[in-house]
């Protein structure tokens with residue numbers, strides 16, 4: 001039996017191997033490793049890609065969120081509204097700067113924050129909103145920006161899963177006050193290690209992120225603020241420059257694979273991912289909803305097909321934030337989604353034959369159950 005992995009990093013590396021190894025060698029020959037030429041060039045190239053004035057490379061998506069929040073003026077004790085249907089790092093970044101995450105419900109179709117409920121959760125302490133562009137699709141940004149402008153608070157986009165996604169023709173990361181990206185190696189634009197970047201049109205935010213990522217360094221021996229060691233690694237930047245040139249192709253191949261799944265999985269008792277009219281999804285993950293989720297997952301595992309769950313337990317119910325006092329039942333749409341979601345293999349190199357085998361196995365599972 002042939003196994004089909006959930007992601008295949010080796011398949012992504014093979015066609016760019018020579019170029020990547022050459023770039024690593026050149027970087028090590030130059031030994032200009034501290035925010036060196038590749039980091040600076042990537043910042044310009046990524047800003048141009050996103051259509052923003054600035055991009056500032058940092059050590060991870062988590063640091064991008066922390067530094068963007070700080071740069072936007074969020075401070076200890078402030079509240080930041082976000083979705084609990086996300087990777088834990090979104091809330092962690094808020095908590096790490098001493099602010100308080102406030103969790104609100106999602107739209108069940110797109111899994112992104114529900115703008116209608118944001119204002120009800122706002123208090124005099126609310127300082128920012130972090131919409132998470134979940135699975136590769138932008139949140140409904142127009143009403144979120146309208147609320148933020150009315151209340152004079154910041155919008156920090158969590159674009160960690162949405163490199164190249166569009167909302168009303170604008171790139172993810174170019175809509176709010178700042179956009180935060182992760183270059184974790186499985187992302188649509190992934191490094192071969194850790195990395196992240198903050199995009200913004202605001203010169204002050206860009207300047208502050210530059211300070212926070214580098215110990216508050218203003219000049220040799222001068223430190224203006226308490227910052228971090230949060231720089232983007234120069235070797236990763238060199239690799240990312242190669243992969244950035246391919247990002248639109250990668251995203252096109254992901255969208256083609258999503259369309260193929262959509263065709264082959266029609267008519268089964270599962271809910272397929274929906275693409276909101278205002279945007280263009282880049283399918284970082286292809287997430288279906290199904291009743292006997294764990295049964296289907298086991299069935300596929302036994303047939304050598306890798307799957308994932310993003311995520312099994314919502315952030316508001318995690319032990320690490322128990323002190324915030326959320327209980328099961330508080331955010332029901334998120335809680336139900338966590339019971340039903342299953343991420344299928346999705347990567348640009350996934351062959352259409354393999355994809356057809358995956359769809360066939362899912363059909364067989366439901367036929368056996370008598371529900372297909």
Ligand SMILES: Cc1ncc(COP(=O)(O)O)c(C=O)c1O
Pocket residue numbers: 060061062063086087089090132158160161181182183184195196
């Ligand atoms: C939605 C979201 N936010 C934040 C992060 C954190 O990024 P990193 O792992 O690069 O710190 C991730 C990464 O998995 C993510 O998916």
